[in-house]
Amino acid sequence: MEATVKEMKSLKVDLIRFMMSYKFALEEMNTKINILKQEFKYIHDYNPIEHVNSRLKSPESIIKKVQRKGGDLSLMSIREHIRDIAGIRITCSFISDIYKISEMLKKQKDIKVIECKDYIKNPKPNGYQSLHLILQIPIFMSDREEQVYVEIQIRTIAMDFWASLEHKIYYKFEKEIPQKIKDDLKEAALSAARLDKKMESIHKEMNTIKERYEVDSLIDSDSYLYSQEFLLSMVPKS
Numbered sequence: 579m580e581a582t583v584k585e586m587k588s589l590k591v592d593l594i595r596f597m598m599s600y601k602f603a604l605e606e607m608n609t610k611i612n613i614l615k616q617e618f619k620y621i622h623d624y625n626p627i628e629h630v631n632s633r634l635k636s637p638e639s640i641i642k643k644v645q646r647k648g649g650d651l652s653l654m655s656i657r658e659h660i661r662d663i664a665g666i667r668i669t670c671s672f673i674s675d676i677y678k679i680s681e682m683l684k685k686q687k688d689i690k691v692i693e694c695k696d697y698i699k700n701p702k703p704n705g706y707q708s709l710h711l712i713l714q715i716p717i718f719m720s721d722r723e724e725q726v727y728v729e730i731q732i733r734t735i736a737m738d739f740w741a742s743l744e745h746k747i748y749y750k751f752e753k754e755i756p757q758k759i760k761d762d763l764k765e766a767a768l769s770a771a772r773l774d775k776k777m778e779s780i781h782k783e784m785n786t787i788k789e790r791y792e793v794d795s796l797i798d799s800d801s802y803l804y805s806q807e808f809l810l811s812m813v814p815k816s
Contacts, residue, residue, distance in 0.1 A: 592653060593637075593653070595719070596653050596656075596657070597634070597637070599717050599719070599724050599726050600634055600663045600664040600726060600728075601634060601664075602717045602726075603664045603715055603717055603726035603727075603728050604632050604634060604664045604666065604728065606715055606717065607632075607664075607666055607713070607715065607728050607730070608630065608632055608666065610683070610686065610689075611627070611630055611666070611668065611683075612630075614627065614679070614682055615627045615630070626670050626671055626672070626675030626678060626679060627668060627669075627670060627675075627679065628669045628670060628671055628735060629667075629668075629669040629738075630666065630667070630668055630669075631666070631667045631669075632664075632665065632666045632667075633665050634663065634664055634665075635660075635662070635663045635664075635665070640656060640660055640663060643660055644656060644659075644660060647659065647660075657727075661692070661693075661712050661727040661729060662712075662727075662729040663727070664726065664727070664728045664729065665728070665729045665730075665731070666728065666729070666730050666731070667730075667731045667732075667733070667738070668730065668731070668732045668733075669733060669734070669735055669738045670732060670733070670734055670735075671734065671735065671781075672734060672774070672777065672778045672781055673698065673734060673774050673775070673778055674778060675734075676698065676709050676732045676733065676734065677709070679732055680694075680709055680711060680732060683711070683713065683730065684711075688715060688716055689713050689714070689715055690713065690714040690715070690725075691711065691712075691713060692712040692713065692714050692727065693710075693711070693712040694709070694710070694711055694712075695709075695710040696709055696710075697709065697710065698737075701767070701771075704744070704760065704763060704764060704767070705740070705763060705764040705765075705766070705767025705768060705771075706740075706741060706744070706767065707733065707737045707740075707767065707770075707771060708731050708732065708733040708737055708741065709731070709732045709733070710729065710730070710731055711729070711730040711731075711732070712727055712728075712729055712730075713727070713728050713729075713730060714726065714727055714728075715728060734774050736770040736771075736773050736774050736777075737770060737774070739770065740766060740767050740770045744763055747759075747763070
């Protein structure tokens with residue numbers, strides 16, 4: 579009986595430590611992303627990050643996923659095979675922003691890239707688009723260092739809009755989806771992709787116009803510096 583109590587206490591501590599490691603990993607990654615967001619806000623003229631959301635899978639959800647995959651329920655097995663317990667979704671303005679943010683995260687020295695799935699260049703059959711990264715980061719506990727997996731999903735506002743509504747449309751419907759609904763959703767995904775490309779094109783065109791305007795402004799400023807009016811204004815009045 580005493581041994582059983584000790585085992586239960588030990589299991590409880592292991593479970594708490596297990597879930598806390600993912601909570602800390604989320605906090606660590608959110609801090610990294612927030613630093614990038616703040617840097618863009620205060621130093622650069624443009625901030626590519628629109629929204630950031632994070633979530634931690636519940637123990638019930640983890641167990642269901644393990645059972646679906648036919649895996650072992652040991653904590654060691656779960657840690658290695660369920661890599662989306664901690665998840666972060668970053669919503670961007672444009673497609674190019676997705677790859678910029680991805681590269682910024684990949685370059686950080688304490689982040690190890692485990693897997694990258696590009697559903698933008700290779701959309702899922704239903705039309706879903708997003709960039710998925712499985713990253714591994716170190717978490718420093720009181721008596722150990724743990725390497726923890728975090729899934730990062732990066733997508734545009736249009737991609738997020740489609741994915742959110744597709745989830746709501748299918749929510750709690752476990753029967754076969756009619757083909758017409760699938761086709762309509764696929765067409766909606768293609769429309770969202772076309773919108774992303776069009777907005778990206780407009781954004782680039784506008785940036786070119788802004789750059790041209792800035793160059794013209796500098797030229798006008800230099801012209802004034804060497805103009806007769808400016809030179810005369812520098813001569814002391816008697």
